[in-house]
Amino acid sequence: MAFxxxxxQFISAHSSRRRPALTRELTKRQYNAPKESISLAEGMPNEVTFPFEQINVLLKDGSQFTIQGPELHSALQYIPTQGYPPLVKSLKEFTQQVHRPPHWEKREILITNGSQDGISKSLEMLVEEGDDVLVQNPLYTGTEIILKPFKTNLIGIEQDQYGIIPKKLVEALENCKAKYTEEGGGMRKMPKVIYINPTGSNPTGVTMTLERRKEVYQICCKYNIIILEDGAYFFLHFLEEQPVSFLSLDTEGRVIRFDSMSKVLSSGLRLGWMTAPKPLAQNVELHIQSSFLHSSTLSQVLLQNVLQVWGFEGLLSQFESVRAYYKARRDFTLASMDRHLKGLCEWTVPSGGMFVWIKVRGVSDVYEMLMTRGPKKNITFVPGHAFMADPTEACNYIRASFSKATLKQIDKAMKLLAELIREELVLLRRKLDSLENNILR
Known part of the structure; x- marks a missing residue:
């Protein structure tokens, strides 16, 4: 029984016209065919022509494995679009264990080139040109650049230290409803999708509480909205307990969830997976068929071997180690900010992720300060404009990353940022004085 x-009503006209590629469907069928089955259908190269004999992998904990023989042939070959079948099976089991989503039999997973790929293709599936799209504000800049070519109207939902504010979401939807009613349901459409990065959000580092997630989910049910749940930092939180995902709450089948190994295993592997109701997952699968066929097989076989060596408990232990590493760096960064930026800036303590979201006092727009005068001090921060639903508006926020620079570099950067802000305040004071003098004349 389906959801x-x-x-x-959610799938765009462009996306609804996608049809399966017969050759891709035959590749999928051949993977499940009996061993005695003979296929002259696929246009696959013969593995004997590949120059690779074996791949030896040594992990930092001393574990090692070798990819060779038939497994290496699979790792270097075309596979079904959904993903490397053994890894698909493993990730299904892992997703069930971690999230325990209701009605699992009505969902499917699809392996993607990191979560960005899944988000991009899902938005292209759901959004028509000119649509209103609900987003948390500020939001991950990679989402805004996906939507820009669609000429969408991004409706930013204000956040506090616990994520998007349900009351603000309802207000935005009621405003849309009023406009829709005024226009008689003509050209204007009600929003049908919301993008949320609810755990260790980029750029704010905030995490939504369970109570708020439940409230937001019920609002989306009431207004018939699909939730795009970006879980890139789901395993990179700094809380006592693992947050509950929207997928875990999804009784109606309106959540598309994106998971990623980029932050907790390797970003270069480009490995992520999306979990979605089967009709939506199948539509994205057709899109992948027509673009890059399938995600890197070698990366998928590597991950499958890691899972075989570690098991799920070992993988979760790796995530715990990564969390401890970044939490220590976060704490150092906050201490450095307290030394250098106290009185100049405001910030909340990130509950996950890799960033601190900094509000500069007395400077209404930080863009020129950071982009023009910042490089002269050899420091680089991202101006908050990049993460706002309307990036053209003045913004006094800065995103600072504590993930990669050395601790010594982080402290020096915060010290130089304090100098930069003080200099900016002097410049603004001079401009104001000059303006006042001109008026008095």
Whole structure:
């Protein structure tokens, strides 16, 4: 039995015209065919022509494995679009164990080139040109650049230290409803999708509470909205307990969730997976068929071997180690900010992720300060404009990353940022004095 949601009303006209590639479907079928089956259908190269004999992998904990023989042939070959079948099976089991989503049999997973790939293709599936799209504000800049070519109207939902504010979400939806009613449901459409990065959010580092997630989910049910849950930092939180995902709460089948190994295993592997109601997952699969066929097989086989060596408990232990590493760096960064930026800036303590979201006092727009005068001090921070639903508006926020620079460099950067802000305040004071003098004349 399928979910009650009518997915046809969410899929864009462009995406609804996608059809399966017969050759891709035959590749999928051949993977499940009996060993005695003979296929002359695939246009696959013969593995004997590949120059690789074996791949030896040594992990930092001393574990090691070798990829060779038939497994190496698979790692270097075309595979079904959904992903390397053994890894698909493993990630299904892992997702069930971690999230325990209701009605699992009505969902499917799809391996993607990191979560960005899944987010991009899902938005392209759901969004028509000119649509209103709900987003948390500020939001991950990679989402804004996906939507920009669609000429969408991004409706930013204000956040506090616990993520998007439910009351603000309802207000935004009621405003849309009023406009929709005024225009008689003509050209204007009600928003049908919301993008949320609820755990260790980029750029703010905030994490939504369970109570707030439940409230937001119920709002989305009431207004018939698909939730795009970006879980890139789900395993990179600094809380006592693992947060509960929207997927875990999804009784109606309106959550598309994106997971990633980029922050906790390796970003260069480009490995992520999306979990979605089957009709939506199948549509994204058709899109992948027509673009890059499938995600890197070698990366998928590497991850499958890591899972075989570590098991799920070993993988979760790796995540715990990564969390401890970044939490220590976060704490050092906050201490450095307290030394150098106290009185100049405001910030909240990040509950996850890799960033601190800094509000500069007395400077209404930080763009020129950071982009023009910052490089002269050999420091680089991201101006908050990059993460706002309307990046053209003045913004007094800065995103600082504590993930990669050395601790010594972080402290020096904060010290130089304090100098930069003080200099900016002097410049602004001079401009104001000059303006006042001109008026008095």
């Amino acid at each position: 009650k949601v009518d997915y046809t």
